[in-house]
Amino acid sequence: MDQEWIKGTVSLIHRFDGDLMHDELMKIYNNLCEHFGPRHWWPADTPFEMIMGAILTQNVSWRSAAEAIESLKQEGILSIEGILSTDPVSLAALVRSARYHNQKAKKLQSFCGVIAGEFRGDLDEFLSQEMGTLRERLLDIYGIGPETADCIILYAAEQPIFVVDAYTRRIFSRLGYFPEKISYEEMQHFFMSNLPRDVALFNEYHAQIDALGHHTCLKSKPRCGECPVVCQCAVQTELNTQG
Ligand code: SF4
Numbered sequence: 704m705d706q707e708w709i710k711g712t713v714s715l716i717h718r719f720d721g722d723l724m725h726d727e728l729m730k731i732y733n734n735l736c737e738h739f740g741p742r743h744w745w746p747a748d749t750p751f752e753m754i755m756g757a758i759l760t761q762n763v764s765w766r767s768a769a770e771a772i773e774s775l776k777q778e779g780i781l782s783i784e785g786i787l788s789t790d791p792v793s794l795a796a797l798v799r800s801a802r803y804h805n806q807k808a809k810k811l812q813s814f815c816g817v818i819a820g821e822f823r824g825d826l827d828e829f830l831s832q833e834m835g836t837l838r839e840r841l842l843d844i845y846g847i848g849p850e851t852a853d854c855i856i857l858y859a860a861e862q863p864i865f866v867v868d869a870y871t872r873r874i875f876s877r878l879g880y881f882p883e884k885i886s887y888e889e890m891q892h893f894f895m896s897n898l899p900r901d902v903a904l905f906n907e908y909h910a911q912i913d914a915l916g917h918h919t920c921l922k923s924k925p926r927c928g929e930c931p932v933v934c935q936c937a938v939q940t941e942l943n944t945q946g
Pocket residue numbers: 874877878919920921925926927930931932933936937938939
């Protein structure tokens with residue numbers, strides 16, 4: 704089965720009302736959890752480390768971002784003061800493994816500059832703002848888009864927002880819950896209007912989707928034979944209908 708085939712044939716879009724959609728989404732979640740086990744996200748020791756990681760992992764694998772975090776730790780500058788007091792060229796060299804290193808160094812310093820300048824360096828105060836206010840302020844910071852902002856809100860501020868990404872789009876369009884051409888906001892609204900606003904659930908659900916997208920529901924050759932949600936997948940339903 705190749706990607707073109709999948710794109711061209713998934714026409715089934717599940718339409719369930721309220722409680723039924725909730726039950727379907729929870730069934731998918733439970734199947735994923737049973738298959739992959741708890742994911743323990745986000746892999747960071749502190750909220751600050753989490754935020755630096757969320758910026759560094761933009762457009763690169765987590766492994767590359769983790770290497771950059773490790774360099775910052777070894778240099779002893781994984782702190783607001785540390786990042787701000789390092790000259791941009793040296794900072795870029797330290798985060799080189801995360802690629803786009805000049806841009807990323809600037810992004811790290813922009814975020815830290817806001818916390819130092821507007822919140823006297825108090826990250827907790829920044830993160831404890833009302834969710835809508837926090838999201839708006841995050842989106843105003845250089846280099847922070849919707850996905851990074853939502854990761855920070857969910858995993859660092861521990862406030863209930865559902866994070867969606869390219870894996871969510873690929874998997875849930877193949878499963879048949881929405882078309883592939885859907886906006887970030889529409890995808891997010893789909894989950895948030897059908898699931899209880901629960902930080903622990905949103906945390907683990909996003910992490911489980913990441914596991915499925917990374918290991919099983921691959922872009923060009925999905926491993927449907929080992930997929931824990933194969934019974935709920937529109938691709939499979941269409942294959943069976945055609946077969
Ligand atoms: S069965 Fe699983 S791996 Fe295959 S397309 Fe559907 S969600 Fe992806």
